[in-house]
Amino acid sequence: MTDTWECAYCGLTREPRTREHLFPTALHQRLQKANKASHVFWLRRLGKDIKGEPSLKDVCRRCNNGFMSDLDAYICREFDDQFSVIRQRYEKVTFTYDFHRLKRWLLKMAYNSARIHLAPDTFALKALLPYTRGENDRLGRSVRLFLQLSYPAPIPAAERVRLGSEDEVPEIWEPRLNRVGISEVAIAGMGRKLIRHVALQSYTFMLAYSKPTDGAAANKEFAYEFLKRAPGAVEIKASQMQVSTIGDGANSWDQFRQSRVNALVD
Numbered sequence: 135m136t137d138t139w140e141c142a143y144c145g146l147t148r149e150p151r152t153r154e155h156l157f158p159t160a161l162h163q164r165l166q167k168a169n170k171a172s173h174v175f176w177l178r179r180l181g182k183d184i185k186g187e188p189s190l191k192d193v194c195r196r197c198n199n200g201f202m203s204d205l206d207a208y209i210c211r212e213f214d215d216q217f218s219v220i221r222q223r224y225e226k227v228t229f230t231y232d233f234h235r236l237k238r239w240l241l242k243m244a245y246n247s248a249r250i251h252l253a254p255d256t257f258a259l260k261a262l263l264p265y266t267r268g269e270n271d272r273l274g275r276s277v278r279l280f281l282q283l284s285y286p287a288p289i290p291a292a293e294r295v296r297l298g299s300e301d302e303v304p305e306i307w308e309p310r311l312n313r314v315g316i317s318e319v320a321i322a323g324m325g326r327k328l329i330r331h332v333a334l335q336s337y338t339f340m341l342a343y344s345k346p347t348d349g350a351a352a353n354k355e356f357a358y359e360f361l362k363r364a365p366g367a368v369e370i371k372a373s374q375m376q377v378s379t380i381g382d383g384a385n386s387w388d389q390f391r392q393s394r395v396n397a398l399v400d
């Protein structure tokens with residue numbers, strides 16, 4: 135029997151293939167550990183969601199054990215140092231980063247999610263693969279990276295009643311949403327742009343693609359307009375190693391509810 139397939143990252147066809155979930159195992163374990171003590175009621179559902187996520191079977195062992203596992207190791211270190219801390223509202227947070235490793239890991243997550251869900255930005259993420267693999271830093275310039283913090287927020291009383299018994303549903307919902315999503319932003323005169331989101335606890339990273347024809351001035355203009363619409367968001371830049379912002383971005387309960395509208399409809 136011939137098994138015809140090619141690796142989604144390197145295109146090779148003769149390497150052994152691997153199988154894994156969207157959230158790498160080492161990170162998934164950290165998330166479970168970090169979130170164990172709270173939100174018992176919700177975590178049961180979150181656990182189901184993660185198990186229900188289809189696994190990827192189109193990555194070769196060389197890619198998986200090579201650049202991908204380096205990127206995963208980097209993000210696990212950042213998780214231990216930074217993402218594991220739930221940020222409070224109005225807290226001043228300085229986020230330190232290794233720009234290319236961070237952005238490449240986010241693009242890997244986006245590409246994996248895009249293939250699972252047949253998302254409209256799959257082609258853009260495919261075109262960025264030499265950057266994601268760590269072979270062409272220049273190519274990554276067509277993607278801008280932003281960070282927005284989510285803050286703990288009370289769950290309105292009426293919703294708490296609807297959701298379950300009092301001891302199950304927390305009064306304050308903390309940002310413990312971990313997901314990869316996609317949205318669209320429309321800016322007058324600039325058209326529509328797809329935005330990729332990767333949320334890790336309090337930290338939501340957003341990736342904005344630009345077309346090769348957009349030019350530096352248009353990209354700068356877009357960043358300016360985008361930041362006006364995203365409260366508390368800041369751009370993460372290659373020329374720096376850290377960025378500071380105030381934890382006043384998104385209300386984590388609204389964010390959670392929007393991401394799970396279907397799960398919450400009676």
Ligand SMILES: [Zn+2]
Nearest residue numbers: 141144194197
């Ligand atoms: Zn490969």
